[in-house]
Amino acid sequence: MIYPVTVFGDPVLRKVAEPIEKDFDNLDEFLENMWETMYHSDGVGLAAPQIGKSIRVFVIDASSGADEEPELADFKKAFINPEILELNGDEWTMNEGCLSLPEIREDVSRPETVKIKYLDENLEEHVEEFGGFAARVIQHEYDHLEGKLFVDYLNPLKKRLLKSKLTAISKGKVHTSYKIRIPGKK
Numbered sequence: 001m002i003y004p005v006t007v008f009g010d011p012v013l014r015k016v017a018e019p020i021e022k023d024f025d026n027l028d029e030f031l032e033n034m035w036e037t038m039y040h041s042d043g044v045g046l047a048a049p050q051i052g053k054s055i056r057v058f059v060i061d062a063s064s065g066a067d068e069e070p071e072l073a074d075f076k077k078a079f080i081n082p083e084i085l086e087l088n089g090d091e092w093t094m095n096e097g098c099l100s101l102p103e104i105r106e107d108v109s110r111p112e113t114v115k116i117k118y119l120d121e122n123l124e125e126h127v128e129e130f131g132g133f134a135a136r137v138i139q140h141e142y143d144h145l146e147g148k149l150f151v152d153y154l155n156p157l158k159k160r161l162l163k164s165k166l167t168a169i170s171k172g173k174v175h176t177s178y179k180i181r182i183p184g185k186k
């Protein structure tokens with residue numbers, strides 16, 4: 001099932017998401033819906049708050065980064081109840097976008113590597129370190145679970161320049177190839 005994507009102005013994107021319990025109902029189906037929604041909207045990653053669920057789950061398919069980083073060719077992972085243990089390396093800048101911030105792209109600086117503990121789709125625990133594009137996407141998606149969006153990192157001037165665009169998004173006045181959930185509407 002393809003969900004409409006929540007956008008800037010929706011309170012669910014500002015909440016700290018809750019961990020899921022081991023007896024979470026229909027996890028397979030939930031993840032399937034996350035993947036379906038992500039691929040439908042051409043996203044590289046999708047976090048549960050972006051489909052209106054305030055739980056600590058995100059999915060990432062970073063295979064589009066394989067041109068520059070061949071080891072990403074089969075990078076398709078679900079991260080459940082993730083916990084960032086360490087951020088290391090120099091910060092580097094990349095132009096980021098987000099399905100919840102349609103038509104906005106901005107340069108964001110983030111540390112180079114991330115060490116993360118998480119459960120996979122079978123609820124098996126992993127502790128792994130990622131670098132490059134994967135580390136970038138993981139940090140972006142993890143922020144969604146903390147109620148953060150990439151525009152939060154911009155300087156005050158950039159934020160001011162984006163204000164009218166953000167207001168328009170929150171009213172649903174934006175063009176997207178996928179369905180969005182307009183904040184405040186049922």
Ligand code: NI
Nearest residue numbers: 097098099100
């Ligand atoms: Ni995002």
